[in-house]
Amino acid sequence: MNKIFSRQQLGFSLIEAIIVILITGILAVVAANFINRPIQQYLDVERRAALSxxxxxxIRRMSRDLHLALPNSVRQSDANCVEFLMTKDGGRYRSAPPGDVLTFENASSTQFDxxxxxxAAPQAGDFIVVYNxxxxxxxxxxxxxxxxxxAASTTSIQLGSAIQNPLESPANRFFVLSGTAPAVSFxxxxxxxxxxxxxxxxxxxISNYPISPTSCADLVTYPNAPVLVDNVASCSFNYANGVVERSGVLSIRLTTxxxxxxxxIYQDVNINNVP
Structure with a gap:
């Protein structure tokens, strides 16, 4: 009796291969969509966090500096800048004897306790300001x-010349400013x-520059001024002051x-204007 042997074919057809490729492509696209969206969201959140x-x-740096501003020294030339005089120290002067008294009849005396x-002791050349x-x-x-x-110590100050026509401080307060670079501009x-x-x-x-009659320092003059933030799309400062209110408010609006x-970011910075 003759036996018939059949050979089983191994492998797959071209059609089967194409179907597998199509299914794999579809799954890859679906998987990429699922993966891409969280990655994009992460990148968006990271970008917003960096901007914020x-x-x-x-703004925190500006607020910290402005809290050291000499009362009633904040000024503006336009909405893109704000300038003020930064204090180094301050205290109370002796207004009645005994001791060296700071008087204000015609011109201030030159030595006071x-x-x-x-x-810290003020340095020679530093400024003393009373009732600005x-x-x-x-x-x-x-x-x-x-x-x-x-010349000065922590308890006594000698002026090189009297302050001309000052007003006496009701609280006997004075402020110390750097003699070389008291002004700061944003x-x-x-x-x-x-x-x-x-x-x-x-x-x-912009800092480390002398007092000028004109408001705000010029970037042309100080091209190497440090940058607080890049990618600024809009920026404005609005200062509202008033001696009667004894305080001022600087409104800062900054978009990056x-x-x-x-x-x-919108921030109001309260500035003490009690002289």
Whole structure:
């Protein structure tokens, strides 16, 4: 009896291979969509966090500096900048004997005692300011309203010349300013948005410069000023002051933008204007 043997074919057909490739492609596309969305969300959150952190850091630095501002010294030339005089120290002067008294009949005396020691002795050339009101005749931006330290300790100050026509402080307060670089400016420059959705401006902190009659330092003069934050799309400062209210408020609005993602921070900084 003859036996018939059949050979079983192994492998797969071309049609089967194409079907497997199609199914694998479909699964890959579905998987990519599931993976891509969380990754994109993570990148968006990371970008927003970086923008928010940069803007908040800049405003915190501004707030910290402004809390050291000489009362009634904050001023503006426009909404893109704000300037003030930063104090080094302050205290109370002796207004009645015994001891060296700071008097204000015609011009201030040149030697006076400090009631309660200062944190550090003022340096020769530092400025002493009493009762700054930020108005004509009582304005620390005027050279005649600033006394210049000739010699000092933490308990006694000698001026090189008397302060001209000052007003006496009701609380007998005085403030110490750096004699070489008491002014500070915050300046926004180039704030806008480019075609890629990135902010093109920067917020600068300009310091270590002498007092000037004009408001705010010029970036052309100080091109190497440190940058507080990049990618600024819009920026504005609005200062509302008033001696009667004994305080001022600086409103800061700052928008940073990257790849069409933006963060806007609004902050009011209270400034003590009690002279």
């Amino acid at each position: 952190d940069g803007a908040h850091s800049a 400090v009631i309660g020691p200062l944190r 009101l930020g108005i004509a005749g009582a304005n620390a931006y005027e050279a005649s309203y600033r006394g210049v330290v000739a 300046v926004c420059d180039g704030a806008n948005t480019d075609a890629q959705g990135n902010g093109t401006g920067r917020l600068y902190r 933008k990257t790849a069409h993602e933006s963060v806007t």
